Every structure is written in C-alpha cells, then in structure tokens.
C-alpha cells in the first residue's frame with residue numbers, strides 16, 4: 001500500500017509554518033481539499049497489467065474520475081510498481097508548460113538524455129509567450145547584463161537574486177541560447193529584446209521544436225490536481241483532463257512545479273510543505289478620475305518623474321519614485337513609469353485598497369527655479385496665452401502655480417486599472433525559505449531540503465516578479481535553467497547527492 005509520507009519536520013516547525021500561511025492559503029487549502037480527494041490505496045489486482053500504459057509514467061489510469069475519489073471504489077485500477085521501477089527511477093514530471101517549465105524540460109533532457117521527461121499543461125503550451133509583448137515577445141533585457149543591475153529590476157527578489165541566480169544563466173546566456181537555436185534577436189533602444197521577426201511565434205516554435213527534438217513528451221489540456229510522496233519515496237502526480245472524465249496517476253522520481261501564478265501550483269507546493277506568500281497583482285495601470293486629464297487622453301509624455309505616496313506609509317522607498325515614459329488614458333495613467341510604480345508598490349497598494357497619491361514632474365530635467373525663471377522671462381517678452389489673457393498681465397503668483405503644476409502635479413489614485421491588464425503576480429514560495437538550498441558543488445542546484453530518498457521536487461513558483469522590459473521572462477528562463485540543471489545533473493550522475501547544504505542568499 002502506498003500512502004503519503006508523513007511530514008518529518010516536527011510539530012513545532014509545523015505550527016510555525018502554519019502560522020505563516022495566510023488566510024488566503026487556508027481558504028485555498030480548504031477549497032482544494034474539497035476538490036481533491038485523498039489518495040486511493042494502491043492495490044495489485046490482476047487487471048493492473050492490462051491497464052498499464054506503454055509510457056513509464058503511468059501508474060494507474062481510469063476513465064472515471066470518481067474512481068480516484070474514493071479509496072474503496074471497486075473500479076479502482078491499480079498497477080504494480082515493480083516493472084516500471086527502472087523507468088520511473090529516471091523520470092521527471094514538469095507541472096506547467098510555460099516559459100519556465102518548457103525551458104527546464106529542455107535543459108534537463110539535454111543533460112540527461114535517458115531521463116523520461118513529461119510536461120503537463122492544463123491549457124496550451126507557452127500561451128503567455130504567445131501573447132506577450134503585444135504578440136512580439138519581449139524575451140529579455142539587453143541593458144542590464146550584470147547580475148547586480150539585473151536584480152534591481154525585481155521588486156520581489158532583488159536581494160536574493162543579487163548573487164548566484166543570474167550568474168548561472170543571465171540575459172546574455174538567454175540571447176545566446178535562442179540565437180544558437182536559430183532565433184535572431186534584436187535589442188531596442190530601451191533595452192527590450194525581441195525576435196527580429198517581431199513575432200512571438202518564433203520563440204514558441206523554437207522552444208517546442210527543441211523540446212520535441214530531444215524527446216520531451218508534451219501533454220496539453222491536462223491539469224495536475226495533486227501530488228504526493230509514497231512511503232518508498234516516489235512522487236505520485238494526479239492528472240485530470242477537464243473536458244472528459246479522465247484521471248491519471250503518474251509517478252516519477254523528480255517533480256518540477258512551474259505553474260506560474262496558478263493557485264493549483266501554489267497548492268501543490270503547499271502540499272510539499274512550502275509556505276506561500278499570498279499573491280497580489282503587479283504591473284497594472286492607475287485609475288484616476290481627474291477632469292484635468294480628460295483632454296490629455298492619448299498623450300504620451302516621453303519622460304516624467306513620478307512619485308507614489310501611500311497614505312499609511314510615512315517614508316517613501318526610493319523605488320516608489322520612477323523616471324520614464326507615461327501615457328494618459330481615458331481612465332487614468334499608464335506607461336512604463338506607472339507600471340514600474342505599480343510593481344514596486346504592489347503589496348502596499350493592495351493593502352491600502354489602491355488608494356494613493358501620485359506626484360508627477362513633467363519636466364524632470366529642469367529645476368523648479370529655472371522653470372519659474374523661464375516663465376517670467378517669457379512673460380516679459382509679452383507672449384500671449386489663451387487668446388484672452390495676455391501673458392504679460394498674469395500675476396507672478398499664477399506663474400508660480402503654473403510652475404508647480406508642471407513640476408508637482410498631484411493626482412489621486414482611486415483604484416487599480418479596471419481592465420485585466422495585470423501582467424504578473426507578486427507572491428508564491430518565499431525565496432528565504434530555509435528549504436531552498438544551493439549546492440555549491442553542482443553550481444546551479446536549487447533543491448528542496450525535503451528531498452526524499454533519491455527523489456526531488458523543485459519549485460519554480462517563487463515569490464519573484466520583475467518590472468516590465470523582459471525581466472519576467474528572464475526570471476522564467478533563469479529559474480527554468482537552474483531547475484533543469486538541478487534535475488538533469490542529478491539524473492545523469494544517478495547518485496544520491498549528499499553535499500553539505502548552503503543557504504541561498506544574496507551574497
């Protein structure tokens with residue numbers, strides 16, 4: 001009989017862990033428990049052999065989801081573990097076929113060609129890559145090639161990613177990888193890197209072709225709805241097809257959770273004992289109901305300096321002041337400056353119900369005293385204003401007001417942009433978790449300390465998110481590369497790694 005292995009962290013640690021879990025996660029766990037039945041006890045009926053698939057991943061299969069809903073169900077089809085042991089001993093299940101999952105699967109399979117790699121995606125593979133960058137896919141950023149400079153673009157992760165993370169696989173490595181695989185890239189003036197075709201299909205096709213060429217099995221339309229570890233240290237992954245009544249139990253030695261911001265992914269990570277920082281939206285526009293903006297709708301300011309001030313927070317972090325282009329929309333403000341502010345202020349803005357003050361300096365390169373001087377000078381030259389009023393007759397006080405308006409225009413942010421325009425989510429498994437470790441001998445290993453026997457779970461649903469400009473994909477490529485390297489290296493060495501663990505930090 002196979003049943004989930006008991007948690008070995010002890011009651012005290014568990015309690016502390018539970019306290020860390022937010023009410024959000026508690027709710028999530030409840031709903032998942034309602035949806036996800038306990039694992040069925042595995043029996044060994046004669047029918048098992050017939051039910052076994054050719055693929056080494058299949059443990060049990062049933063055409064009825066109710067089969068696995070009840071351990072006592074007579075229809076349960078269970079299979080023998082033994083005959084598949086050899087194949088299972090070298091199998092990896094990747095949950096999620098986004099940028100991180102597919103890149104990781106390619107990396108793992110290239111390092112360990114004998115490894116059976118299976119990627120499940122509940123929808124279509126690389127669907128976000130397809131729609132990203134307005135259909136062009138901003139692959140990475142070419143202006144921040146140093147790890148330190150790179151890390152500064154991650155509101156969540158900037159401290160932890162300062163060290164080894166981008167050294168393992170930074171933007172240059174990403175660009176080299178794509179050009180080595182036939183995708184020509186270009187770097188635009190602002191640092192954003194795109195395929196020269198200006199078509200995200202170049203990236204999608206390249207990744208999927210490479211995965212297939214290596215023999216990675218890509219299974220679309222299948223959701224992983226649970227995962228567990230058996231007494232003999234194997235992972236059992238529950239796969240469901242939503243469109244038809246289909247449940248599959250797949251076992252593997254390595255599991256990589258690369259589900260992006262999906263709640264199911266967080267839930268699986270939580271099942272393996274990880275805590276989750278509650279997700280909140282990042283990268284959104286600001287809703288501002290200010291009549292003065294109405295006439296400016298559609299106007300782009302190439303360079304403004306904008307400062308976000310939250311009522312409940314006295315001291316403003318330096319990152320809450322940003323310089324760059326800003327766009328006036330019919331519902332408020334958008335553009336890179338606003339998106340960056342939304343990312344750095346994501347948690348606080350969520351906490352304060354998206355109520356904040358935004359001060360915009362429309363001419364950041366000119367000091368306010370110079371602005372006044374220029375205005376006064378022009379007044380002296382009798383410029384006319386509006387047709388009705390003569391510039392020369394404007395009182396100096398009014399000119400001061402104009403100067404202030406140009407330099408410190410204050411807007412009230414009343415809400416997050418109403419449309420579903422958030423691009424990323426802040427939240428996930430904290431990078432600081434002691435379970436995340438870096439094994440120096442293998443240079444790129446991030447593994448869970450909860451590694452059981454020779455099995456390993458790696459989670460790429462970390463609390464990391466970047467600003468716009470290709471940084472979010474770079475995080476996915478780097479994380480996927482590290483995860484794939486970890487698993488591929490272990491699989492190819494086929495030995496238990498017992499290196500001393502070092503805490504991953506920003507050093």
Ligand SMILES: Cc1cc2nc3c(=O)[nH]c(=O)nc-3n(C[C@H](O)[C@H](O)[C@H](O)COP(=O)(O)OP(=O)(O)OC[C@H]3O[C@@H](n4cnc5c(N)ncnc54)[C@H](O)[C@@H]3O)c2cc1C
Pocket residue numbers: 095096097098099100101120121122123124125126127128129131132133134137138139140222223224225258259260261262264265422423424460469470471472473474476
């Ligand atoms: C409209 C839009 C445009 C963007 N443009 C850019 C850009 O130009 N540049 C940039 O750097 N970033 C961009 N981003 C952000 C970028 O898309 C993400 O940071 C990136 O996709 C994260 O990759 P990922 O592999 O971690 O997650 P995802 O891309 O979200 O992939 C996760 C995958 O897991 C699957 N999945 C989830 N749960 C399960 C489950 N239980 N079982 C099986 N499969 C599951 C999902 O279907 C999904 O395919 C954009 C985002 C959006 C929404």
